[in-house]
Amino acid sequence: MIDAHRLDLDQALQLLQQAGALLPDEAPHSAPWLQAVLNALCDLSSRDALTGLVNRRSFEMALSREVDRVARAGEPALLLMLDIDHFKAVNDTHGHGVGDQVIRAVAGAVAQTVRPMDLVARVGGEEFAIILPNCATHVGLAVAERVRERVSELSIEVGPGQMLGVTVSLGGAFAPPWVRSSALLWTERADRQLYRAKAEGRNRACLEPQIDSLVSAEEKGMLFSPLNSDLQQDSP
Numbered sequence: 106m107i108d109a110h111r112l113d114l115d116q117a118l119q120l121l122q123q124a125g126a127l128l129p130d131e132a133p134h135s136a137p138w139l140q141a142v143l144n145a146l147c148d149l150s151s152r153d154a155l156t157g158l159v160n161r162r163s164f165e166m167a168l169s170r171e172v173d174r175v176a177r178a179g180e181p182a183l184l185l186m187l188d189i190d191h192f193k194a195v196n197d198t199h200g201h202g203v204g205d206q207v208i209r210a211v212a213g214a215v216a217q218t219v220r221p222m223d224l225v226a227r228v229g230g231e232e233f234a235i236i237l238p239n240c241a242t243h244v245g246l247a248v249a250e251r252v253r254e255r256v257s258e259l260s261i262e263v264g265p266g267q268m269l270g271v272t273v274s275l276g277g278a279f280a281p282p283w284v285r286s287s288a289l290l291w292t293e294r295a296d297r298q299l300y301r302a303k304a305e306g307r308n309r310a311c312l313e314p315q316i317d318s319l320v321s322a323e324e325k326g327m328l329f330s331p332l333n334s335d336l337q338q339d340s341p
């Protein structure tokens with residue numbers, strides 16, 4: 106049994122306080138209190154401080170989980186990479202503070218546009234990623250377009266009476282159903298489409314052309330038959 110009084114938790118509690126996290130109501134140093142402190146620290150370390158979105162580390166974990174899920178369940182999942190257009194010019198013209206404000210506004214708009222089950226992450230300075238589980242392939246482009254349009258409608262007040270508009274480019278790729286791919290390959294494919302969107306003029310969404318699965322219904326049945334359950338678990 107751990108005696109929580111003997112643990113040095115000062116720094117952890119200061120971090121939580123500084124981040125504005127609510128400290129647990131439970132009796133200090135009790136087991137439920139300690140658990141609540143750990144939960145709050147986990148939450149803090151999985152979020153980006155500027156936007157409150159999921160950070161790159163959590164995104165990578167979620168993406169690997171999604172790769173596994175798609176390979177098992179065969180449901181199509183879409184990964185969108187999103188980058189603010191000409192963002193350097195925003196910083197250069199209006200300053201870093203306004204740049205941060207724009208990043209926050211874009212993050213809010215994107216998070217409000219997708220479904221609660223979708224995961225929006227800030228994966229770089231002005232770069233975001235969205236994992237959309239169970240997203241039908243024929244609606245992928247419409248979803249990406251909706252996000253693009255929503256951001257382009259933003260009017261961000263960056264000074265008294267001074268409004269700023271911003272656009273984003275998006276690149277997307279579906280995880281191949283029934284196939285064990287890797288998070289890295291999936292990200293690279295979506296990134297390639299993002300570069301295409303930038304090269305084709307920005308403020309647009311490009312999705313990887315769909316390649317129909319070569320796995321037949323019969324093969325899918327075989328993959329999930331009890332005889333092959335070991336094979337399924339061991340396959341790379």
Ligand SMILES: Nc1nc2c(ncn2[C@@H]2O[C@H](COP(=O)(O)OP(=O)(O)OP(=O)(O)O)[C@@H](O)[C@H]2O)c(=O)[nH]1
Pocket residue numbers: 188189190191192193194196200201202203204205208229230231303307
């Ligand atoms: N304000 C602010 N700026 C950031 C942050 N992180 C990165 N940046 C800036 O984002 C800018 C990214 O610029 P670039 O990668 O050149 O791209 P861009 O100007 O958006 O141009 P394109 O992507 O080609 O449309 C750089 O100037 C970085 O300094 C941040 O957290 N806050």
